[in-house]
Amino acid sequence: MDITNRRKKARDVGLCFMCLRDNHRGNNCKNFRVCGTNGCTKNHHKLLHCQQSPLNSNAQKSxxxxxxxxxxxxxxxxxxxxxxxxxxxxxxxxxxxxxxxxxxxxxxxxxxxxxxxxxxxxxxxxxxxxxxxxxxxxxxxxxxxxxxxxxxxxxxxxxxxxxxxxxxxxxxxxxxxxxxxxxxxxxxxxxxxxxxxxxxxxxxxxxxxxxxxxxxxxxxxxxxxxxxxxxxxxxxxxxxxxxxxxxxDNDPQQISLFSTYFVNEPDDLDQMLKGFWEIDNSGLTIKEQPLTQIEQKVLKESEKDMKVEDGRYEVKIPWKTDPSNIPNDYEMAVKRLQHTEKRLKKEPNIEIAYTETIENYVNKGYIHKVPQDETDPVNKWYFPHFPVVRLEKETTKVRIVFDASAKYNGVCLNDFIQTGPKLQNELFDVLLRFRKYDIALVCDISEMYLRVGIHETNIIFHRFLWDSCEYEFSTLVFGVKASPFLAHNWLHRQTRN
Missing domain, CATH: 2.40.70.10 (Acid Proteases)
Known part of the structure; x- marks a missing residue:
């Protein structure tokens, strides 16, 4: 099929001239492309390139x-x-x-x-x-x-x-x-x-x-x-x-030009108008951010590994490197615990709230004590933890922070974990969407991360020390860098179901 009939066929069946797909038009195509055939700088697919006559082309000056x-x-x-x-x-x-x-x-x-x-x-x-x-x-x-x-x-x-x-x-x-x-x-x-x-x-x-x-x-x-x-x-x-x-080869008798410079094309009226409408429409549609290959792989594996166990969704931590290389930071965790205990002894009210929070976690099944007769695993990780006090808060005035970024021998738990793609909507877009309807509904999921379980093979890397005992989290932990992705992926799964 010659180029004329090719273009006519694409136009008749409503194909995008950029990528030759049929679900959008060229001005909405995400695969913006410059042809490049014989130096063509127009925006169309290579299969739709039409050779211009030298008399009609805008020849460059020389x-x-x-x-x-x-x-x-x-x-x-x-x-x-x-x-x-x-x-x-x-x-x-x-x-x-x-x-x-x-x-x-x-x-x-x-x-x-x-x-x-x-x-x-x-x-x-x-x-x-x-x-x-x-x-x-x-x-x-x-x-x-x-x-x-x-x-x-x-x-x-x-x-x-x-x-x-x-x-x-x-x-x-x-x-x-x-x-x-x-x-x-x-x-x-x-x-x-x-x-x-x-x-x-x-x-x-x-x-x-x-x-x-x-x-x-x-x-x-x-x-x-x-x-x-x-x-x-x-x-x-x-x-x-x-x-x-x-x-x-370089010849001093000839003029050579080596340059790397970038160009801004002058905005014409169409571009200015397009920019105006894009700004005005901002926030009314949810933007899908492109994912890297690693993020796509993490998302795919997380979808595959997610399952329901004992009435609760369970996920696997997306490891960046082999977790068997994670060192045992028990020594560092003990020192940090001693520092936290000294601080709590000076403020009894905070110590009471701290203890009640841990007991509450045990009662809800978020954490459990490690059996004393356990066969001691070689590789495990302990979270240092400390209180954050916000007396002005109406609800949680004392919050426990589990520090997954604490370094031991030059590394921390988060160094071994993939972040995963960002699945949250941009706050700016969320706020702007309030313009769309007269009434907006909002809700909050209490203890969202703690409602998502983690696989049993990941639990030994989610330990902490308290009151002469070892505890393990069986849920996601706020502070582990994959937790936002895994929690929101769980939420998306719930929404789809």
């Missing part, structure tokens, strides 16, 4: 000096490049990218020694189905200026074309990492220079844009395993861990 031609782009873009006699020589190399849950995609990557960070195109992130946390990033640009913009941090695997090198990478997502600059297929030029003859450069797909810029945060991939040089000003063939790349 400036020629000493035989060198430099493009003058309509907007500044993040790029690192070298120009010489109308030819742009990028250190590009084909690589294979993929994630655990995606297909493998062959792309062009740029090895850019002028960038301290790695970037990928938004279109590639969409193809791989990557999601991550939104971050605010500052970029130092030309003339000591600083640009601030929002981007998304994602994780993916990069493998060399023939599989000799494989690297797990974190990258930031941009609309277009190197603008409209084109790649060079060095196999077309090897016969022009004697020293390049016989070198097997990997095939570069010049119809595909450069989708990835690999910065010096992965400096090993920039390293030169072997180089073949010619005369001054002639190209250099360099073997890197990702494959063989070509690069023009």
């Amino acid at each position: 400036i020629t000096k000493n035989g060198d031609t430099f493009g003058e782009p309509k907007q500044q873009q993040q790029q690192g490049f070298f120009t010489r006699k109308s030819q742009i020589a990028l250190r590009t190399v084909p690589v294979v990218v993929y994630t655990e849950n995606s297909r493998k995609i062959l792309i062009n990557a740029l090895l850019e020694g002028g960038s301290t960070k790695t970037y990928i195109n938004q279109s590639l992130a969409g193809e791989l189905g990557l999601q991550g946390k939104i971050e605010t990033v500052q970029v130092n640009t030309l003339n000591d200026k600083v640009q601030t913009f929002e981007t998304m941090s994602v994780s993916l695997t990069v493998k060399s074309l023939y599989g000799q090198s494989q690297t797990e990478m974190d990258a930031l997502v941009l609309d277009n990492v190197i603008g409209s600059l084109q790649t060079v297929n060095w196999n077309k030029y090897i016969n022009k220079w004697e020293h390049l003859k016989g070198i097997n450069f990997p095939f570069i797909d010049q119809n595909r844009a450069v989708d990835m810029l690999i910065g010096l945060d992965y400096a090993t991939l920039h390293s030169s395993l072997h180089e073949i040089r010619g005369k001054a000003g002639e190209p250099v063939a360099r073997l890197t861990p990702l494959g063989c790349v070509g690069q023009l």
Whole structure:
């Protein structure tokens, strides 16, 4: 099917021109993409690219000096490049990218020694189905200026074309990492220079844009395993861990340009109006925050492990590393308990409230005493605990804090635990949704974390000392960094059921 019929078919069946799905329009598409085919900077899927006639296209102006031609782009873009006699020589190399849950995609990557960070195109992130946390990033640009913009941090695997090198990478997502600059297929030029003859450069797909810029945060991939040089000003063939790349040598008689700078497009009326309505509509719809691969994995495993045990939901702690490596902090817990007991002896009223709280936990089944004849496990963790006194509170004036961030031998319990994705709604959005209806209903779940049980294999890492006894929590504990995620995931499950 030719491009004209392809576009017509997509329009007739109501497909999004960005991702070719049928449940939304292009202006609402989350997989915002720049085409990139032959330098195309328009926003559409690559399969819908239509080659413009040179007479009708908005050709970029150019400036020629000493035989060198430099493009003058309509907007500044993040790029690192070298120009010489109308030819742009990028250190590009084909690589294979993929994630655990995606297909493998062959792309062009740029090895850019002028960038301290790695970037990928938004279109590639969409193809791989990557999601991550939104971050605010500052970029130092030309003339000591600083640009601030929002981007998304994602994780993916990069493998060399023939599989000799494989690297797990974190990258930031941009609309277009190197603008409209084109790649060079060095196999077309090897016969022009004697020293390049016989070198097997990997095939570069010049119809595909450069989708990835690999910065010096992965400096090993920039390293030169072997180089073949010619005369001054002639190209250099360099073997890197990702494959063989070509690069023009610096020639003092030529003008070279290495730059990394970011661009702000001027806001037109449509963008201003869109921004106005987005602000006005803020809070009326619940935003789904994109999840990183790790967060997706934690969420999936938590959903699988959650079960009802003795009339109560039970969850497993999402461990970051093997919990068998957790040290026994009994010594530290004893010292912290002695400090807490001295404080309580000075304030009898607080000591009474403290003791009543622990007894209440026992009566409700949140904690239990560890049997004295227990076979002592090698690895276990004790929470130091202390009171927080809020006399102005109408209900709980004395609250016990169990400190999961207390360090012993340089580590704490929270160091071994995944945080999990944030499932709470933003408070700002919740407050703004009060505009939606005349009447709002609110409720509170008393002792929410303590109503969610934990798996029996996790209990030994939730101990504490009190009154010459050892106790274990059989529930989530406020202060353990996975507790907010696990409690809200339980709440979502209850709501769905």
